[in-house]
Amino acid sequence: MVRFPGSCDEVDALLACRRFGEAELLWHGERTVGDADAVVIPGGFSYGDYLRCGAIARFSPVMEAVGRFAAAGGAVLGICNGFQVLCEAGLLPGALLPNTGRRFLCRQVEVEVASAASLFTRACEWGEVLSIPVKHTTGRYYASEEVLDRLEADGQVVLRYRHGQNPNGSARDIAAVTNRERNVMGLMPHPEHAVDPLTGSTDGGRLFESLAAGLVPA
Amino acid sequence: MKARVLIRPKEGILDPQGQVVERALPALGFEGVSNVRVGRMVELELEDTAGIEEMCERLLANPLIEDYEVLLLEPAADPAS
Numbered sequence: 233m234v235r236f237p238g239s240c241d242e243v244d245a246l247l248a249c250r251r252f253g254e255a256e257l258l259w260h261g262e263r264t265v266g267d268a269d270a271v272v273i274p275g276g277f278s279y280g281d282y283l284r285c286g287a288i289a290r291f292s293p294v295m296e297a298v299g300r301f302a303a304a305g306g307a308v309l310g311i312c313n314g315f316q317v318l319c320e321a322g323l324l325p326g327a328l329l330p331n332t333g334r335r336f337l338c339r340q341v342e343v344e345v346a347s348a349a350s351l352f353t354r355a356c357e358w359g360e361v362l363s364i365p366v367k368h369t370t371g372r373y374y375a376s377e378e379v380l381d382r383l384e385a386d387g388q389v390v391l392r393y394r395h396g397q398n399p400n401g402s403a404r405d406i407a408a409v410t411n412r413e414r415n416v417m418g419l420m421p422h423p424e425h426a427v428d429p430l431t432g433s434t435d436g437g438r439l440f441e442s443l444a445a446g447l448v449p450a
Numbered sequence: 451m452k453a454r455v456l457i458r459p460k461e462g463i464l465d466p467q468g469q470v471v472e473r474a475l476p477a478l479g480f481e482g483v484s485n486v487r488v489g490r491m492v493e494l495e496l497e498d499t500a501g502i503e504e505m506c507e508r509l510l511a512n513p514l515i516e517d518y519e520v521l522l523l524e525p526a527a528d529p530a531s
Contacts (some may be wrong), residue, residue, distance in 0.1 A: 284512060291509075320512065327515045329459075334466045358489060374463065401464070 234271065234298070234314075236260045236278035236289050238416045242360055245274040245311060248424040251437060252296060252444035260292045260320040266312035269447040270307040271298050273314030275367075275422060285328065295321055307351050308416040310367055313417030324411055325383065326375030331368070332401030334347045338367040340432070342394040343407045343421060348386045352417045355442040356358060362391070362435035366399055371420040373402035373409070380404055386412065391419055451496050452523040458489030459510045489516070 233246045235257050244259060249255035249272065252402055257264060260278075265271050278289035287297060295317065302308045302323050310318040318324040331337060342363050346358045358363070374385065383389050384424030390406035398405045400420070408419035451503040459465045463488050466471065471485040492510050502520055 283509070287509065287512070327512055329463065329515060330466055331467050334470060369490060 234258050234260065234273050234294055236276065236292065238278045238280050238436075239274050239313070240274035241275035241279070241313075241422065244422075245272055247422040248427045248436065248440050249444075251427060252440045253447070254348060255368075258294060260294045264295065264297050265294070265301050265306070266444065269361045269411075270303060270309065270443055273308070273310040273317050274424070275312030275314060278313055278317060281313075283378055284320070285313060285335075286318075286320040289313075289317045290321040299323065302411075302416050304352070305413070306417050307447070309352060309443065310416075310418040311422055311424065312371070312420055315420055316370065318418045324402075324409060324417050326409065327380050328370050328420070329372040329374050330406050331372055331399070336367070336369045337371070337399050338365070338397065340365050340419060341399055341407075343349070343391040344394055345390070346392045347390045347410075348440075349387060350390045350414055350417060352370045352408075352410075352439050352442050353390055355367070355445055356438050358379050360438075361394060362423075362426075362438060363433040364423055364436045365425045366421045368400070368420055369398040371402065373400075373404060373420070380406075381407055388412065388414070389416060391421070411424045451499055453494050453496055453499065453502055454496070454521040454523060455492040455502075455506055455510050456489060456519045457506075457516050458487045458518075460515055460517050464516055510519065512526065 235242045246255050316328045319327050342361050345353050345360045348356050348358045388410045390407040391409050410417045423439045424438030427435040467488040468486040475483045506518045
């Protein structure tokens with residue numbers, strides 16, 4: 233679990249990971265991800281979101297290590313600000329733009345599993361609906377039409393906001409995408425805030441469960 | 451050398467901030483304003499301008515969603531001279 237100055241969801245995400253496996257925090261100045269089987273980039277406001285969300289974080293030493301880890305096939309999950317960082321780093325296609333409504337959003341949304349073939353959704357069924365909160369100002373997924381067509385054709389769209397629930401104006405209701413190799417995924421909703429019945433939904437746990445299941449040797 | 455980099459959302463990309471500004475202007479009596487785009491401006495002092503394009507491509511702008519324009523300005527006048 234990477235921690236940048238300005239991260240704020242790393243502890244929730246760390247605890248969510250620990251429900252399904254072992255997890256440790258990784259400071260942004262680290263030059264290696266150690267013996268991690270997967271890396272999670274959490275939500276927050278890395279480096280104060282200066283310039284653009286994720287623009288500075290992508291040049292941190294740990295992100296160079298994450299880039300090498302991803303290139304070698306390692307599983308990388310970016311949540312919210314982590315999604316923005318992965319897009320800025322070029323590890324995921326597209327970019328996140330300010331919400332069409334201009335406002336900070338904080339609400340529960342329903343997303344549909346558009347691909348259960350990913351490392352991050354393999355415990356889910358195709359079409360399954362997950363209730364997970366979003367909380368962001370800059371979450372409108374954008375990519376060119378050609379790239380969007382390719383993402384859909386290649387099954388790289390993993391989660392979509394349910395019809396009528398797109399909170400931020402994301403292209404084609406996209407809530408989560410993977411890279412072409414499908415080992416890196418970014419999503420705007422916060423699965424780490426939906427792992428305990430206390431907060432109303434445990435659907436977010438399905439993603440951590442999927443990730444952990446894929447890493448355990450059979 | 452002083453440089454000014456103007457960064458704005460690419461044409462065709464919805465700019466909600468620009469729309470809000472555009473809608474606010476008539477309320478002040480300014481009619482006939484359209485296509486308002488809100489961006490940002492970065493000012494730099496450079497010893498050498500050779501790297502400025504690369505700075506824009508790699509950090510100052512995200513070329514996927516933003517256009518940028520570099521203006522090279524005269525060095526500021528030295529008050530002592």
